[in-house]
Amino acid sequence: MFVPERYPLPRVLPLVCALAISIPSALARAQQPAAAQFQFTKIDLAVLDDAMDSDYEQKGVVFHDPGVQSYIDAVGKRVIGDRPTPEHVTWRFMVLNDPATNAFAEPNGSVYVTMGLIALLKNQAQLAAVLGHETAHVYERHTYLENRSARKKAVLGEILQAAGAVAPGGAALAVAGASIAGQLILVESVYGYSREMEQQADSDGIVAMAAAGYDPRAMTATFELLDGDSTLEYEPRPTFYHDHPRLKEREAAASAWVDAHQPVSGERGLEHDYLTTFAPVVAFDVLIDIQDRRPRTAVARARRLVDAFPDEAGYKMLLGQAYRELGAKTAEPTADELTDEGADRQRKQVLKLTEEQEQQKLASTPEGRATLAQNQAAAEKLFLSVIHDQPDYALAYRELGFLYEDQSRFADAVTNYQRFLQLVDNTSLDRLRIQRRLAECQTRQSEGGKPQ
């Protein structure tokens, strides 16, 4: 588990004080955005294009759901309020199919919130805090300013890919550059601007959300959530929204703003309403987390869905799958993992071992075996509960089959795979795989159930 260096308090305090002082001027800026005076140069216009938006659409990584879209559009518009739209900006708010907790804005006004972040937030006001921050980057023209004043830094970002392309051992970086996450590496806005610009976006953002009638304390709560989430898994590509010291600073600054503007009030929105809208996003995020070696995140997100909608079989299935994926790993970081040394060991483990090797290593200890048994029992209970409520729920039999196969209970696996195949029609994409697994389990069963 990666825990970055913690900033000592004396280093944070001046920042908090500076921010508290600067907020009134931020309020003025939010009402009369700097964008109005922005003079475009040829260099700025070169940065401005819609290519990234088209690319995301073409690659099918934008989450399309009418309910989700109208909700995020409504929150985005409310945060913008009646401020004039800056030149060369068309506001668009979108959810990106990316499990990382992140959000970013293109200078053309396209604001992306990843499904990982959507799945973490608890209410509308917290989403407003994120959108307030990101729209502030657009109002303040941060991409252009950063591009102008620190072009060498921008070049540095591109060198990453060049390094990956030609430097020995750097191929992973170049290939990452080809994937969605990798493309994001190339966009500075995605990984965070300078500290000053981020502070400005936070202060402008909190003003904008408060002006829109949202409870500004939601911004502090958002940073707390992000900070707690940042310890859950080792993140090989941490973003600005996953940076512990910065999150602590941001949390302190937002609290300072709230303290300076007491009494504060405003709408937060109910968590249940938020989850009702975003449940499809959270559910897909759980599936992707499972693929992306983030089983703890998958468990945490699926648990939220089950708690909010206890009768929904699909969410129990997701939680069961997440527990199975967790294997010999604990659902929460251990005390050791939260120490710097433990975090370093965790980091090395993720970087050096495959998921299967990591599981084998964990399961080689008594604690690991006990955790594995607990997680498997939790998964089994969930699958059986779904079958109890809906005896024809095919996926529950498939997942039970997987679980029993993991446990070398081949006879039970056979029974459940057979039931799955009886229940699904011929168009099921999973038919062939389960037929193969069934045949394999039958062979093992006939051999006396010995594990391979």
Add this chain to the structure above:
Amino acid sequence: MNVARRILMASTLAIIVTAPTVAAHASSVYVQRKVESQQFPVRSACFMPPAAGLTKLGMKSAERMVKESNDWADALQALVENHLKSDGISVDVATNPLTSGASDNEIQQVIEQIEQKYDSVFPLMDKKPGEIAKSAYTLGDQVAMLPCAANSDVLVFVRAGGTVTTEGRETFSVLVGGPISGAVFIVTFADAKTGEILGLIRLRRTGNFLESAEKSFGPDLDNNLSNMNIGSARKNAKAGGH
């Protein structure tokens, strides 16, 4: 300091130090014995959607080449397809529903999950490619959910990243050091039934690699496919001196 930035700086240093000494062409191949020995013959392949990223690098600026990246990705996939086809290997694409009756949306969701798994496995595989021979990496048997997997021996992943430098940057880099035009092109083969990674070809180029995919990568791709023994006719032809 942010880890991403740490990697960024390390990589920058790496290229400044190494770029002038990197050979114009370099390639490496990793393969499981069962493929090499033809115990696992490859007669059919299903292509996952290709992905490539290109960046134009000037003296003071860098820009994303989104459209060119997509065109390049398509060109590289066509290159691999042609090389496999020329050796009698039938090819298909993962998005093809065939007779499965599945909707495009269902297939897209499966593709995204498999791609996510690949992206999650890739960094370690790239760091320790030798482990491929020991069957260390797998995408899981969920790959069999793709309709094309039923009729294919392998899934093929085409990935590439490249940097195109302007003339000014190129000259500066040659004189002082720094990034030059270059690309890395990676083709990964996975068992279409079990998801096990069977082999990987990694090709590196410097110079004008965009002019022709065939010219830049074709001969080395062919050699490496031969070394993997994917397309035995090619290897036999080579052995026979053709």
